[in-house]
Amino acid sequence: MAESRLHRLSLILLGVITVLGAVAFALIVRSGDEWVAVLLWAAAIAGMHHLSVPTPSGRRINLAIGPAVAAVILLPGTAAVMAAYSAGLVGGWVVLRRRSGDDRDSDYVAESISMLIFGLVASLMLTGLSGSSLPLAWVQLLSIAAGGVVWFVLRALVxxxxGIEREDLASRYLWLRSLEDWTVALSIFTAGALFGMTWPLMGIWAFPIAILPYAFGHLAFVRYHSTRVTYGQMIRALAQIPEVADLAPRGHSTxxxxxxxxxxxxxxxxPDDVIELxxxxxxxxxxLITLTEPAILQAGYTDEDVALWGAQIIAEAPHLQEVSEYVRMQHSPFRRPGEATDPDVPMISKIIKVASAYDQAVYEMHLSPLEGLERIHRGSAYDFDPEVSASLRRVLVQRGVIAA
Amino acid sequence: MSRAAVQRQHRTKVRLAAGFGALGSVILAAVIWVPWQTFPNPLLWVLFAAAFVYFEWHSVEVNDRLYASPSIMILLAAAVIFGPESAIVGGTTMAALAVVTPIDIRRHDWFQPIVNFGQLVASAAAATTVLSLVLSIGVAPGTPVLDTGLLRIALGSALASIAYALVNYRMVLFIVSRVYGRMGVRPWSNMAQIMVPEIGMGFLGGLLGATYLTIGTAALPLIAVVFLAGYMAFESYARLREAQESTIRGFIKALEAKDRYTRGHTERVAYFAEMIGIQMGLDGTQLERLRWAALIHDVGKLAVPRELIRKRSRLTEEEYEAMQMHVHFVEDLLKDVDFLQPMVEIASNHHAHYDGNGYHGTGHEHGDTPSKEACILAVADTFDAITSTRSYRVALTQPYAYAELRRHAGTQFDPEVVEAFIEAMEDSGRSYGSKIERTDDEARDIAEEGLDEILETDQIVDRDLTPAPVAEGVDNG
Structure with missing residues (x-):
């Protein structure tokens, strides 16, 4: 859905949450529960919207769910929990307004829906199990765990x-990408649960017990993320050696x-394959860097040679074995006339073949985007995989380069 | 290394292994037999021992020379749970289990496990003894651990982790200095770097133990998750970090291999630069920066036409200019790689002279003194250039290279760096370059006559490094 529709959705959600919060507050004021504690937790949840942690999938989870987990354990009853969550989410909406970034609306929708459902599941389970023979700590742990599973799946789904609506990405891609975040989610949930379970018994010591382990993990997540970024930058740089040496047209690889x-x-x-791709x-x-060698220029070479040389260079890096294979296969035709399609050619190589050919047509032969696409379509079935060329067409339409 | 030196090292190893093995056994026997220690709850002991062994085997390299293992946290959490009357025997026996690692088994290494045994048992005994003392001084015997107060538990485990780190580090230093001589040891320089996370982990370990004592068995899954999630996060970070470096190494190696005159040059320069850096006492971060700078210092040359690199005669003025441009290729190529910016600056100044002459990178003017790291890189690069065969000159001898470096010390090179390099090189006992004495002019004449058939590669002893091309057979056929 377009940005504006998404923004509208987040506003509607905000309205629903406000109403929910009003009802919950009315309930707790009538029953005389501790509304000061409720407000404190709401402030913690709202404030934590300001902090987020990068996940392995390259996105961020905001830390508001951490105090939310602790609040489920420490607040009495479902109404109090819902009141704290709603007030915290309304405050969080305001906090997020101050943050820049084009994904705050989509994040807000996903995070707030899943948080509310988590609160409902966990606090109902907590109340339901409190009569059982299980020790209290185990009841708390099981409720948080069950709520956490629901939270995680729901968040990935939403x-x-x-994301499909916003960026027209495939649902499978987005779903798998969200599942990669489980280590981060586990760390935040553990911190919340540790705080909730130790606060009544150990007082302020609950702070180091909950925060220290999370801080270690947070540091690692942040470093992982920045290393991932620099690794990508480095590969981008290495890939430009032929361009800097004037052996390849500038900008083609990027x-x-x-x-x-x-x-x-x-x-x-x-998502892992997308990174390799x-x-x-x-x-x-x-x-092409091999072409600094005069002897090779004299002898002549083919595209397959260039692909093979490239693959040999890349294969020297122990962590890029598969990448090397994709580069080697990039010129394999999709299907030779009269033969069945070759199942050994990986999808990644077929995509590179199409993308590179299209870029050459548009930027080196100076064809229009439509003529470039036409070239790819004509080559489909033998040179190019029809599935990939159909996808290229959809991508170009999304980018607004050609008309739908 | 000579035969005698190998034998000497072997004898030292045997003596050390005997000493450490005996030490470990005595401590272990003592903690088992002392009457005031009772063995802890076997189920808990097995659980914590398994966790301790697992993490001891899977330590993570956080950055250069800093391996972190959460096993100290597990040891202290367990010690708090066992209480002062069982902590020493419980903790020390746990540590004794982790001595043989899968790597040692694969390598059939006997030395490492025996030494580990002594080291781990002594460190664990020291840590648990400190903790037990803190938990029992001024407290009536039999008081539950929790009643001594959380502050006492937390500070006691922080102190215990300091004891663990001190004993461990001292012993590692002792072993390394005995077996490997002076190389690679910089006593205490990294102590603060190692101590701070260690104290934090000890503190947290004690608190997690107290958490178990307070909320019961439900704390166990939470503690397990704390360790696993943290460990996995650090592990994937460390793996990616390693991938990054091995990628650039592999890439450069592959590109250099296309030319026999540059083959292995980068790896050797990185090795020499690190050697100088260690000799001059640079810390882990500086060494890492230096190594990266060395790895990228010639990336630009990959984009220079091969005719220039292979030219047999002296380069003309214009050609020399074109060659020097590779300094700017590095800057151009790597300008978007954020974390490499400090290294790019070092690398692009490796042709700048100590006295401010020479060829500077962007942002530096004629007359600027290059950074210490750039000076180190310049010496390493020049030494390798002199001692390997280039298209225009066959390799010269190591003494010639020393003389040449000393002759230009104070002008082209930083004299301190030159002396540090020569000292480190002599200590290492390695030798590079040709064995036949020639003057620079003779070496150039031979190259100009053509040496396609006479390249031999038998000079360098280090098996991890590609030998420098040396034209050895010129005179004796």
């Missing part, structure tokens, strides 16, 4: 749904990689 990544997400490749597409022409 953000996949919002543009090919961007287009290839869009196609892969549209098709719904696994990005690296392979960036480096698909790195074999």
């Amino acid at each position: 953000s996949a749904w919002v 543009r090919t990689a961007d287009l290839a990544v869009s196609i892969a997400r549209e098709i719904g490749l696994h 990005e690296y392979a597409a960036l480096m698909h022409d790195v074999g």
